[in-house]
Amino acid sequence: MSTVSLTVNGKPVSADVESRTLLVDFLRETLGLTGTHVGCDTSQCGACVVHVDGTSIKSCAMLAAEVAGSAVTTVEGLASNGTLHPIQEAFREHHGLQCGYCTPGMMMSGVDLIAQNADPDEQEIREWLEGNLCRCTGYHNIVAAIKSAAATMGGAS
């Protein structure tokens, strides 16, 4: 057991965790932030993607203890003051989700892509999503949603 202090979705958090506790379990079980999902046990599906200090990571592949002092953002922290993030708007507008299970990871991953590449083309988006599985949409509308979100966020030429 050790005490971990960090910022989650802009709020300071401090909790005792076992050293083996995964970040995803810490978020879901300790903090009750169940928007971050678990879809596999081999770090392949990306349903658990969150941001640590602004960079997308798979929270099933990181220990809670590793993020001490960091700023973590989950899907619950995407909207601000009741206003949806452009990627949330884009996923709804472009029907980028069906069952909604992979969606948080897809959106968190997409936001990081746009941060790194303000105007990604279709192929860049598809390759970036290499670590995110979706079984419902065939990715068609997810790719379209991320492209659209990038444009809204000002990157598109």
Place this chain on the structure above:
Amino acid sequence: MNDTGIGAALRRKEDARFITGRGRFTDDINRPGQAYAFIVRSPEAHAELGAIDTTDAESAPGVVAVFTGADLAADEVGGLPCGWQIHSKNGTPMVEPPHPALAQGRVRHVGDPVALVVAETKAEARAAAGLVDVDYRPLPPAANLVQARADGAPLVWDDAAGNLCYDWELGDAAATDAAFEGADHVVTLELTNSRLIPNAIEPRAAIGEYDPSADMHTLYTTSQNPHVIRLLMGAFVLGIPEHKLRVVSPDVGGGFGSKIFHYAEEVLMTWAAKKVGRPVKWTAERSESFMSDAHGRDHVTTAALALDAEGAFLGLRVKTDANLGAYLSTFGPAVPTYLYATLFAGCYTTPAIYANVKGVFTNTVPVDAYRGAGRPEAVFVLERLVDKAAKMLGMDRVEIRRKNFIQPDQFPYQTPVALEYDVGDYEGTLDTALELADWGGFPGRREEAASRGKLRGIGLSTFVEACGLAPSAVAGALGARAGLFEVGQVRVHPTGSVTVFTGTHSHGQGHETTFAQIVSDRLGVSADQVEVVHGDTGSVPFGMGTYGSRSLAVGGSAIYNAVEKVIEKGTKIAAHLMEASPEDVTFENGSFSVVGTDKSVALGDVALTAYVPHNYPEGLEPGLEETAFYDPKNFTFPAGAHVVEVEIDPETGVVELVNVCAADDVGTIVNPMIVEGQMHGGLAQGIGQALLEECIYDDEGQLVTGSYMNYTMPRAADLPYFKTGHNITACTHNPLGAKGVGEVGSIGVPPAVINAVVDALSDYGVDHMNMPATSERVWRIINGAGG
């Protein structure tokens, strides 16, 4: 008509919670005092179960209880029932072995549940499971269809000789023999339909809870049909009457068939919660899903098509061995029989058809319905045969199909394999697809690709499928042990907003929006004034759930009929308020009017009157709430034409999809955005089967493809943007004209992909290849190293 009615591409109501992380999936739910379960599973494909020593596990930290099959037997817990009984061609019923929730006596596949550990935490349950000492005495396995059907094969069940569950037939054998005798050409094909693992991204989960004060059981589960689970588990397994058992399927993260079935874990959690006096929660790890979710497909088939000199189809003969796995899953026996061989007419006028299907037990996970369920297997057989026939006769692949299509003026069309198609326009749908794909421009593209050293191919499939399960009496005559109607309840509240209760379940299909649009369209209220409730036996009257693309055609029709009843009652109230005769009152755009006058009263006023019945028709009950049970008159028959164009790099064998076009006739479209999304998803799964996915067991029955590290799921970069189109003919026998869209992609596209690959490889003497067309297999063909 209003802007949230039928035909509007309304953005989904349910998205608000999913995009903000507020979805409520089963694993998101935690009950007060909850303990956690971990299931000990067999590492052996086939073994006698010797002693199970639970002593160390029971004394491990945090352990609440450890249970084995003996504990279930002591409590007289029943086995998991099968929902469909098939009879062999000699009239004997299928072999129906027991299916205990924890193995008793023998284990029969890797992943077969052996013991249940309940502990304070998930980690403690998992750790203690490793201390359960099981004496497995390995037996030789029947690990696949070939092994299971070989002479002297090990028997999965002692009373299933030759590992046969049934030996079933459909069609007219004598007429088919005669057709072949009179034929000018006979095309034969041996093929497999690869085994698939459904892989909804949300792993299955279940929480059992028991309230002794009310003697009430509650099960939260990742199910596509909570009422079916309540019926099966309550009546056949645990002996709990329906009024003491509530089954809740909250948000469910994809199903694709795999979450239809009644699973052991549902029984174990419900039973254990009462045993230990606490809620008990189980969530599958993905590697558990691979070895415990029902798998799909897995056929070995020999087929032959007889043709006359001009290419008209005269007869079709199909023999299939279908893998059912070690136990009969809920609908397993029906999938390779009534959901498969009934589709062998396809969209063609083949007059004589005979199919023989052997259902085979193997030491593998049970096989059951997976997106398409029997129909992709049938269409793959047909569309590969048709392409091979065209090649053999030197006919154009499009023309041979056109020549054999059932024509629009031939409907209703009785096929030789039990179905009566109500309506269709196969030629129109084909034309739509050919135009989308620029079929005519292909030779130029092939030439251009060749100049770059690439092999370019184009392929198509034209198909019909059967959805809208099902007319209950027909299904019952075919062996179904349940009714297959659907229930819709429409409650108009005093102030005019509406709650709809549906027995279908939405796990990605967008029912909360689509069904609201149906109500909006007919009642004239905005869709945002309509709440759709599903997935809870505690609030929805009854239902058969969501599978086989049935929700709109059957569940939507039930809602439609309930709305009609609301209007009928509302008309009586409105007539009273307007001092008119009900016969003179019409309802349109949310308003009741007296014909030929300017008198009208809004639905909201009628609703308020129904709940404040001071000035009210004599003898009429207060309230404005109606329920409809809709039992369909026939199946529905979505149809489509899919065209795929590929480019193969001969150096690597990599198949690149350069164009995927799907034109489908899905009947009336309520929400075109959702319909397109459904088509996309089906196409991706069909392409996954055609190019990437394959479940592999080794000869010892070990699951080789047991994780995402070695089972190839389609990823974003494996797929292109899809081109979709429609050519709609409305279903003639349901009030919406709906047919179903959930499965068209996974049914139609696999043969189109393989036909394209075979076309691209035409210079290499290839006339067939089995799925998946991986780069390795394609490379081997190109390099003469065997496919």
